[in-house]
Amino acid sequence: MKKRLRMNSSLTEYLEGTLFIAPWLTGFLVFMAFPIGYSLFMSFQNVTITASSTTTEFIGWTHYRTILFENGSILYNDLLPFLRQALFMIPIIVIFALLIAMMLNQPFAGRTLFRAIFFLPVILATGEVVKEFLMQGEGELGFMAKYNVSGIIGAYLSPTWSTPLISILNSFVLILWYSGVQILIFLGGRQTISNSAYEAARIDGAGPWETFWKITLPAMTPFIFLNMIYTVVDLFTFPTNPILQRVRESEYGQYSALIWIYFAIISVFLALIFYVFHLATKPQRASR
Amino acid sequence: MLGTKLDKLTKTRRSELPQLLDRARWKIIGREADKGLLFKCFIYLILLDAAYIYLKPVFHMLATMLKNPGDLLDPSVKWFPNTLYLGNLQEAWEWLKYPKALGISLTLSLSVAVLQTISCAVTGYAFARLKIPFKRLLFGCLLLTFIVPMQVTILPNIIYARELGMLNTIYPIIVPAFFGLGLKGALFVIIYRQFFSTQPKELEEAARIDGAGVFKIFYKVMMPLARPAILVVFLFSFVWTWNDFYLPSMYLSDIETAPLSMGISRIASALRQQAEVYGPSVTDEAIRMATTFLMIIPPMLLYLFTQRWFIEGVERTGLVE
Numbered sequence: 372m373k374k375r376l377r378m379n380s381s382l383t384e385y386l387e388g389t390l391f392i393a394p395w396l397t398g399f400l401v402f403m404a405f406p407i408g409y410s411l412f413m414s415f416q417n418v419t420i421t422a423s424s425t426t427t428e429f430i431g432w433t434h435y436r437t438i439l440f441e442n443g444s445i446l447y448n449d450l451l452p453f454l455r456q457a458l459f460m461i462p463i464i465v466i467f468a469l470l471i472a473m474m475l476n477q478p479f480a481g482r483t484l485f486r487a488i489f490f491l492p493v494i495l496a497t498g499e500v501v502k503e504f505l506m507q508g509e510g511e512l513g514f515m516a517k518y519n520v521s522g523i524i525g526a527y528l529s530p531t532w533s534t535p536l537i538s539i540l541n542s543f544v545l546i547l548w549y550s551g552v553q554i555l556i557f558l559g560g561r562q563t564i565s566n567s568a569y570e571a572a573r574i575d576g577a578g579p580w581e582t583f584w585k586i587t588l589p590a591m592t593p594f595i596f597l598n599m600i601y602t603v604v605d606l607f608t609f610p611t612n613p614i615l616q617r618v619r620e621s622e623y624g625q626y627s628a629l630i631w632i633y634f635a636i637i638s639v640f641l642a643l644i645f646y647v648f649h650l651a652t653k654p655q656r657a658s659r
Numbered sequence: 660m661l662g663t664k665l666d667k668l669t670k671t672r673r674s675e676l677p678q679l680l681d682r683a684r685w686k687i688i689g690r691e692a693d694k695g696l697l698f699k700c701f702i703y704l705i706l707l708d709a710a711y712i713y714l715k716p717v718f719h720m721l722a723t724m725l726k727n728p729g730d731l732l733d734p735s736v737k738w739f740p741n742t743l744y745l746g747n748l749q750e751a752w753e754w755l756k757y758p759k760a761l762g763i764s765l766t767l768s769l770s771v772a773v774l775q776t777i778s779c780a781v782t783g784y785a786f787a788r789l790k791i792p793f794k795r796l797l798f799g800c801l802l803l804t805f806i807v808p809m810q811v812t813i814l815p816n817i818i819y820a821r822e823l824g825m826l827n828t829i830y831p832i833i834v835p836a837f838f839g840l841g842l843k844g845a846l847f848v849i850i851y852r853q854f855f856s857t858q859p860k861e862l863e864e865a866a867r868i869d870g871a872g873v874f875k876i877f878y879k880v881m882m883p884l885a886r887p888a889i890l891v892v893f894l895f896s897f898v899w900t901w902n903d904f905y906l907p908s909m910y911l912s913d914i915e916t917a918p919l920s921m922g923i924s925r926i927a928s929a930l931r932q933q934a935e936v937y938g939p940s941v942t943d944e945a946i947r948m949a950t951t952f953l954m955i956i957p958p959m960l961l962y963l964f965t966q967r968w969f970i971e972g973v974e975r976t977g978l979v980e
Contacts, residue, residue: 381790387873388789392797395782395848398838403804406812406819413814471709474702487966488710491717494898494962495955547712600806608808623814630810641806 414627427624434628446632454636457606460546465598468550469591472557473583492551549605553598560594561587596648600641607637724748724948731945747942751949754929755922761957764901764918767829771836772897775847776889778839783851784877788863805845813909820910827913832906842899842906847892854888855881887972894969898958919954926950 414434416427438446475486564587572582718738723731727744751757785791786798820831835841839848858881866876882889904920911917917925930943962969 384790385792388785388791391781391785391789391873391877392791394778394837395785395801395839396797398835398840399800399804402816402835402838402840403800403807403812406815407807409815409818410811470705474706477702479699479702483967483970485706485710486970488713490962490966490970491713493895494958495717495902547709604806608810627814630808634808634811637806637808 410627411631413624414631416624418623430624434625435632437625438629438632446629450633450636457603457640460549460606461599461602463546464550464553464602465595467546468553468598469557469595471550472554472561473587475554475558476561489554490551492548493555495548549602552605553602556598556601557591557594560591560597564590592648592652596644599644599648603637603640603644607633607640720948720951723945724952726945728942731942747945747949748953750942751926751946751953754926754946755919755950755953757919757953760917760919760922763829763916764920765957767832767907767918768897768900770829770833771841771900772893774833774836775839775841775844775896776893778837779844779847779892780851780882780885780889781877782839783848783853784855784881786848786852787855789873801845801848804840805849809842809905817909825910827911827916829911829916831910832900836896842896842903847896850892851885851888854885858884887968890965890968891972894961894965897961901958902955922954923947923950 413427415429415431417430417433419426419428471489475482475489568586568590569582572586577585722738722740724747725743725745726740727742727746730740730742730744786794786801791797816831817826820826825831832841836844862880862884863876866880871879902920904924907918907921908924911921927947930940930946934940934943
């Protein structure tokens with residue numbers, strides 16, 4: 372009797388849970404799972420769309436072969452510079468955001484005002500507005516031209532690497548604009564470290580420098596990881612991204628193949644971050 | 660006798676001097692480094708620099724927008740125009756068909772924000788507290804929706820919309836929000852999940868003992884608690900939908916139904932065409948800036964009024980894991 376009742380109650384709990392998740396699951400199946408499958412399907416097809424109907428014809432790996440080997444201009448011209456730039460931008464964005472978040476966490480006069488200013492990018496930095504701001508030449512740093520930094524970099528590095536580096540320095544302001552949400556995440560994350568840890572460290576005579584490396588940074592590792600992922604996703608799915616702008620409403624088959632190749636590249640990036648994070652937290656987990 | 664006194668005196672002197680030095684050092688570097696003068700200056704320097712970078716384009720926008728053609732040509736007028744000229748704003752207003760586009764933008768962003776705030780809360784609560792079969796697998800699916808670029812699913816979704824005759828309506832953008840998906844929906848679910856899982860379990864247990872069902876617990880106990888998370892999600896959702904121009908450019912290509920976010924690119928291309936025919940005009944940039952201004956002013960106002968609670972909310976939610 373008692374056992375049956377317990378089983379029933381656990382069954383009800385499962386039912387309630389299912390009921391709560393049902394809307395999202397439906398949406399996921401309809402708007403995510405099926406479209407993902409369908410776009411994968413389309414990438415192997417020759418799709419022709421007329422006003423009344425859609426016809427598809429299986430052509431195997433043709434689209435992939437065209438994009439990867441035959442007509443390189445579709446992918447490589449935009450992709451390679453973008454990837455190289457992303458490789459620089461991701462760590463810069465994360466480190467900058469961490470720095471600013473740590474500073475905004477200090478008590479000082481005018482903190483509220485500064486916080487309000489630093490959340491501006493969250494409000495504005497989506498899509499067209501930033502592009503508009505950058506078009507007025509506000510994206511450049513004055514000292515670049517003054518000290519001929521790009522000339523120096525160009526002299527010491529091969530052009531493959533110096534070009535993205537210079538373009539990053541040129542668009543440094545853009546990097547700052549991209550780091551709004553990351554600052555928020557770090558600020559939120561900093562609140563999860565209890566003050567008693569800092570007090571204990573202070574009593575033990577640890578300086579601020581040691582405190583940062585021994586307490587703040589290890590506790591922030593999950594947030595750094597999260598920010599890395601967020602930055603990668605954000606950078607790679609930003610609408611002004613050169614590859615994504617190619618996905619337009621024509622040539623359904625070929626663009627599906629293109630976006631799948633692109634998605635595979637994003638996955639590699641994410642897997643790499645996961646792996647690095649796994650390595651980085653190994654000592655932490657072992658000591659626990 | 661005298662020798663010992665002198666000795667004592669020099670001893671005190673010797674011990675006083677380092678003390679004085681120490682005190683000065685504490686004043687400048689600070690006993691805990693975050694309280695010293697030097698550190699404070701350093702912080703202010705960096706923060707002011709970054710703040711300047713953030714604010715400069717905004718001020719530039721405001722200044723350029725209010726210049727009349729004479730001021731635009733005059734290189735001595737940089738930040739403060741001689742007269743406040745509203746012609747650019749007027750022109751941008753007409754180009755944009757402002758009242759109508761504003762209405763569309765408001766309808767779109769408000770409905771997406773409201774729907775996402777509710778549906779993501781439901782989903783987040785389920786992930787945080789309820790028993791769900793295959794929970795890990797489903798959470799994996801949630802993360803998948805986070806990392807899959809919109810562009811993977813956009814073409815099939817357009818086919819959906821066309822089959823259902825919903826192109827050039829706002830429904831294809833709103834309906835996914837109803838199900839807790841849509842623009843960055845996964846992020847909002849994760850925010851809620853994080854928030855709910857930090858709440859004490861005793862609350863629900865007490866409510867359960869009092870005989871409340873899971874729905875009652877959700878909207879009588881959990882939702883009122885979740886106010887900071889609700890504010891954060893609502894504001895993010897509103898602002899991101901407002902600024903997004905990718906989805907509208909896919910679904911709402913018709914001029915009559917275009918929201919404000921598409922206005923900038925439309926005006927830019929219109930001005931470019933005009934420049935090709937008549938040559939570039941001095942007011943081009945001013946008009947573009949006025950357009951930008953008209954576009955960002957509603958979310959800016961919203962942010963201005965909610966920013967205090969918003970920042971608190973971000974800290975209280977711990978935002979994400």
